[in-house]
Amino acid sequence: MAILPILVAPHPVLKKKCTPVEAVDGHIRRVLDDMLETMYDAPGIGLAAPQIGLPKRMLVVDCAGRGESPQPMKIINPEIIAASDDLASYEEGCLSFPEQYADVKRPARVTVKYLDETGTEQMLDADGLLATCIQHEIDHLDGVVFVDHISSLKRGMIMRKLQKLMRGKPRPDVAAE
Numbered sequence: 697m698a699i700l701p702i703l704v705a706p707h708p709v710l711k712k713k714c715t716p717v718e719a720v721d722g723h724i725r726r727v728l729d730d731m732l733e734t735m736y737d738a739p740g741i742g743l744a745a746p747q748i749g750l751p752k753r754m755l756v757v758d759c760a761g762r763g764e765s766p767q768p769m770k771i772i773n774p775e776i777i778a779a780s781d782d783l784a785s786y787e788e789g790c791l792s793f794p795e796q797y798a799d800v801k802r803p804a805r806v807t808v809k810y811l812d813e814t815g816t817e818q819m820l821d822a823d824g825l826l827a828t829c830i831q832h833e834i835d836h837l838d839g840v841v842f843v844d845h846i847s848s849l850k851r852g853m854i855m856r857k858l859q860k861l862m863r864g865k866p867r868p869d870v871a872a873e
Contacts, residue, residue: 717773742758
């Protein structure tokens with residue numbers, strides 16, 4: 697396994713709609729393992745393939761709390777098939793927006809259809825932090841980032857802070873597919 701560079705906004709790959717994974721094979725499983733290792737190292741609770749420069753519809757999450765055993769999930773070609781009408785607000789951050797946070801409202805519960813790392817179709821009913829995390833990562837697959845859900849004034853403030861923070865720091869190149 698390897699720790700991969702994470703792209704930082706406003707990298708253009710982060711705004712690109714991803715293509716579906718055609719076949720779940722050894723290469724895809726290795727990339728998912730690398731994504732998990734990268735996410736844990738960052739540290740974070742979710743990471744989508746475009747954040748490592750790979751415009752494919754796959755992501756990893758682990759919302760286990762401190763002191764709990766890890767609960768990694770590898771999710772391929774996810775599709776939200778149901779979402780609650782009631783909303784939940786969480787302070788979201790993103791590994792592609794280091795040290796930047798904002799409150800985002802999303803459906804409190806979602807049902808997601810996806811393929812697991814064996815290529816088997818799965819269904820997941822998620823609520824709470826897991827529902828928020830999965831929606832955040834699926835947004836990445838559609839070229840949407842969390843700051844797209846907040847006011848343009850707040851978004852501008854975050855982008856200026858991020859530019860200042862990243863000044864003089866090396867920018868990762870796009871990972872090869």
